[in-house]
Amino acid sequence: MDNLQDVRANRTPDLKYLLGFIIAIGPVSVDMYLPAASAIALEFGRSTPQLTLAAYFAGFAVGQLTQGLISDRFGRRAPLAAGLTIYTLASICCALAQGTASFCAFRALAAFGAAASIVVPRAMVRDLADGAKAAALMSGVMQVMSVAPVVAPVLGSLVLEFASWRMIFVVAALYGALSLALMACFLPETLPRERRLPTAVATSLRLFGSVLRERQFLSNALVGTFGMGALFAFLAGSPTVFMTQYGYAPTAYGLTLALIGAATVGCFRVNTWLVQRRGAPRVISLGVALWSIASGYLVWCGLRPPLHSWPVFIALLVFTLGYCFIPSNTQVGALSRHAAHAASATALMSTMQYSAGAVAGALVGKLADGTARPMAAVMLGCALAAALAARFRPRGNRQYV
Numbered sequence: 001m002d003n004l005q006d007v008r009a010n011r012t013p014d015l016k017y018l019l020g021f022i023i024a025i026g027p028v029s030v031d032m033y034l035p036a037a038s039a040i041a042l043e044f045g046r047s048t049p050q051l052t053l054a055a056y057f058a059g060f061a062v063g064q065l066t067q068g069l070i071s072d073r074f075g076r077r078a079p080l081a082a083g084l085t086i087y088t089l090a091s092i093c094c095a096l097a098q099g100t101a102s103f104c105a106f107r108a109l110a111a112f113g114a115a116a117s118i119v120v121p122r123a124m125v126r127d128l129a130d131g132a133k134a135a136a137l138m139s140g141v142m143q144v145m146s147v148a149p150v151v152a153p154v155l156g157s158l159v160l161e162f163a164s165w166r167m168i169f170v171v172a173a174l175y176g177a178l179s180l181a182l183m184a185c186f187l188p189e190t191l192p193r194e195r196r197l198p199t200a201v202a203t204s205l206r207l208f209g210s211v212l213r214e215r216q217f218l219s220n221a222l223v224g225t226f227g228m229g230a231l232f233a234f235l236a237g238s239p240t241v242f243m244t245q246y247g248y249a250p251t252a253y254g255l256t257l258a259l260i261g262a263a264t265v266g267c268f269r270v271n272t273w274l275v276q277r278r279g280a281p282r283v284i285s286l287g288v289a290l291w292s293i294a295s296g297y298l299v300w301c302g303l304r305p306p307l308h309s310w311p312v313f314i315a316l317l318v319f320t321l322g323y324c325f326i327p328s329n330t331q332v333g334a335l336s337r338h339a340a341h342a343a344s345a346t347a348l349m350s351t352m353q354y355s356a357g358a359v360a361g362a363l364v365g366k367l368a369d370g371t372a373r374p375m376a377a378v379m380l381g382c383a384l385a386a387a388l389a390a391r392f393r394p395r396g397n398r399q400y401v
Contacts, residue, residue, distance in 0.1 A: 020144020059108030063115025068347020083116025088176035149261030157254030222389035232357035237375025267324035287325025302373030
């Protein structure tokens with residue numbers, strides 16, 4: 001059932017802007033602090049940036065399952081408010097951290113709270129629409145969210161020009177507080193009481209098992225999972241490639257991320273246009289093909305490093321175009337047969353994605369050699385795995401088109 005008209009009748013602001021702003025907590029929490037990696041390493045030790053990033057991904061992965069179950073049981077607004085509150089307070093604690101252990105613990109706690117900002121808005125999209133309408137709405141949400149990767153690294157670089165890296169987490173806390181205020185004032189409840197599910201561990205495990213056995217969910221979720229793995233390989237490896245191999249300053253690196261983020265905004269618009277004309281499954285296949293080509297060229301750049309960074313930058317732009325055809329479309333495809341437990345299915349998919357991100361990031365860090373080779377190899381491996389998963393998607397008229 002399509003509830004978009006009901007929401008608009010209640011004079012709620014366009015949900016794609018509000019949900020996109022809330023979902024953007026994820027990229028804000030990661031992209032804004034990447035330019036501070038060297039400053040954090042100087043204060044706490046060389047491995048601390050990677051450890052805190054891994055802690056964040058781990059907290060996010062655990063939070064996905066918990067937040068999804070709670071959201072399907074108690075509705076959308078209350079769990080989202082609790083998660084945003086935890087994120088805001090934990091971000092303040094990150095700014096006050098005095099050692100690697102406490103820093104990692106607070107990052108994991110912040111990620112646990114931030115998980116609600118991913119699970120709940122995605123489930124709300126599924127509450128409101130299905131099929132092509134849901135894909136269009138989700139793509140609109142992703143367009144809004146994609147502004148964050150443009151602004152966040154530049155903002156992080158600017159903060160470093162005038163203050164300590166700790167101020168970055170103060171800014172993150174302010175973003176969380178603003179998201180909480182906007183949610184309280186404008187975001188409607190989209191899950192009626194009669195559609196809420198009881199919470200029990202055994203029931204939840206059976207639910208997750210049944211969702212994983214459903215072919216359309218599993219195939220689309222795996223494509224999205226490997227896409228997230230490639231994205232986090234890029235995030236983990238790009239500081240080494242640009243700042244170590246090519247000597248970028250933190251500000252220049254932040255601007256590079258911002259340019260790629262700006263391209264992301266346009267790429268999500270292209271995705272919306274293509275989905276409406278060609279259908280989400282074909283667009284996913286196109287995205288995987290572009291991502292594979294870009295990753296293959298990055299491997300070549302790793303084996304024969306170019307004198308200048310622009311070939312690597314161009315390849316990452318092509319990867320960005322391909323990746324932007326993946327998240328919203330695989331999300332809608334995976335959830336199209338799970339309306340009764342959309343948040344739980346979303347949480348399961350997101351847990352898979354962030355677990356893959358943690359593994360991919362750890363692999364890039366373990367294999368780091370000052371070149372693009374580790375990043376490119378992991379990205380290409382994820383692309384090949386996604387292409388294999390895409391071949392197992394259901395065919396025919398019953399698939400979301």
